[in-house]
Amino acid sequence: MYQMRYCCVVTLAATMLAGCTSTRPRYQQPAGDPSSLATLKMSQRHLGIFAIDGADALSVSQYVFSGQGFPESYYVTPGKHTVLAIDGGRENSMTLWILAEPGKEYLLRMESGDHRYRMWFEDASNGRVVGGLVGSDDEPKEPVKK
Numbered sequence: 001m002y003q004m005r006y007c008c009v010v011t012l013a014a015t016m017l018a019g020c021t022s023t024r025p026r027y028q029q030p031a032g033d034p035s036s037l038a039t040l041k042m043s044q045r046h047l048g049i050f051a052i053d054g055a056d057a058l059s060v061s062q063y064v065f066s067g068q069g070f071p072e073s074y075y076v077t078p079g080k081h082t083v084l085a086i087d088g089g090r091e092n093s094m095t096l097w098i099l100a101e102p103g104k105e106y107l108l109r110m111e112s113g114d115h116r117y118r119m120w121f122e123d124a125s126n127g128r129v130v131g132g133l134v135g136s137d138d139e140p141k142e143p144v145k146k
Contacts, residue, residue: 027055029075037075038100040083041124043107049074050093051084078102080140083131085119094119097139098131106130 030037042048048070049057057074070088078100086093087110098106098121105124110117121131132138 025055027052027057027074030077034075035103036078038078038102039073039075039105040098040100040121041073041105041107042070043109045070046088047108047110047119048086048088049083049108050086052076053081076100082134083108083121087119092117092119095134096121096131097134097136099140100130 040049040052051057052074058070070086076098080097080099083096083098084093085096085108096108096119100106106121107124108119109122110119112118118133120129120133122129
C-alpha cells in the first residue's frame with residue numbers, strides 16, 4: 001500500500017514538473033573575450049530575463065523552485081537582440097529589443113506610475129536608451145543576431 005502511494009506521488013510530481021519544461025532551446029552564453037561581448041544587467045533585484053533571441057535564459061522550474069531570484073547578468077554578442085524581460089515583483093513581462101555594442105554594459109530598467117508601466121534597456125555608462133518594446137517606432141530593422 002505504501003509503495004502504491006509513493007508511486008502515485010512521484011508520478012503526480014513528475015507530471016506537474018513536465019509542464020514546467022520548454023521546447024525552446026536554452027540560451028548559451030557566448031564564448032570569447034568579455035570585451036568583445038555586451039553585458040545585460042538588471043537595475044533592480046526583481047527584474048529578470050526569461051529568454052534571449054527565443055532561447056530560454058531561465059527555466060520556469062528554476063525560477064519557481066530555486067528561490068535564488070534572477071541571474072544578475074548575461075553576455076550577448078554585438079548586434080540587435082530580442083529579450084523577454086520580466087518584473088517578478090509585479091508579474092509583468094515585455095518583449096524588448098536592444099542594440100548591443102561590444103564591451104558595453106546595459107541595464108534593464110522599469111518605471112511605473114500614473115497607470116503606466118514600461119521597461120527598456122539603457123547604456124550603464126551614460127543612461128542613453130538603447131532598447132525598447134518590440135514593434136515600437138524606434139526599433140531598428142536590423143535582423144536579430146543568432
